[in-house]
């Protein structure tokens with residue numbers, strides 16, 4: 001699909017900058033056709049980015065979106081397939097922003113705080129426990145991640161700060177870690193997605209963003225986000241197994257962008273490996289991700305007006321695999337490619353290729 005012929009750019013919409021999930025370079029005949037997960041929510045010309053998968057900077061350019069129009073970046077969780085090109089945006093984005101003197105406000109980087117503790121060691125460990133990386137802070141949130149990105153690129157950044165009088169990225173990117181409300185029985189290892197009502201994590205004159213914890217163990221915290229505008233709403237699942245919190249967040253939403261995994265396709269990739277490790281891996285995928293059929297059920301339970309699958313794992317799977325969601329969801333259904341545009345406000349959501357349709361306030 002591409003931009004619908006009746007598309008009015010003043011209508012709130014998403015641009016699917018990258019639709020692949022997973023921390024790998026997917027191989028096979030369709031390799032490279034989908035970039036890493038990243039989504040632009042565009043409201044009255046302002047851009048709200050959700051996740052920064054591989055290729056996000058280039059895809060912003062190809063979508064005709066300017067980093068100067070990016071108000072905020074939302075990180076659902078700190079798996080690398082959602083953050084691998086955050087350094088790219090932070091370092092090169094600072095240089096681009098420095099050339100645009102009219103910009104007033106820094107870009108807000110909204111996402112998880114420090115996990116607080118390491119995840120439990122797998123029951124499959126053999127011998128001594130593994131050694132963590134990251135020194136005295138092995139589970140940073142978005143603040144620590146941003147600071148370490150700047151540290152990692154210090155030679156380059158200081159070169160430009162001193163020689164061409166460029167700013168520090170810390171002037172242009174401002175972390176806002178989501179604080180999980182007191183009173184929830186949240187624990188990163190024992191209870192990472194307790195039942196909760198959505199909490200507000202961001203608000204400006206164009207959007208209000210709410211979030212819930214989702215089920216993506218052992219990663220924690222992991223969030224889904226809902227963007228509410230004057231003309232409609234979009235809900236983005238992040239990575240999660242089917243989760244009541246997400247159904248609550250997505251209640252009546254105009255568009256649900258949901259992750260999807262092809263368990264059969266993933267199982268095929270384990271062929272020849274140790275059966276115990278295969279079962280452990282598959283168990284993780286079942287507990288932490290959602291099949292197309294399950295995504296359809298979530299969308300139907302939430303009463304979503306339209307469902308689009310993204311964060312496709314494997315990204316090279318046949319498009320037919322994703323159509324399984326049609327079995328459980330009879331609303332409008334899309335499997336977007338990279339750089340597709342999906343309006344979610346009035347007028348009605350449309351596609352130019354009908355075959356593809358079916359085809360806490362947090363303390364910030």
Ligand SMILES: [Zn+2]
Pocket residue numbers: 021022037079081082239311
């Ligand atoms: Zn992911």
Ligand SMILES: [Zn+2]
Pocket residue numbers: 077079216219239
């Ligand atoms: Zn993940």
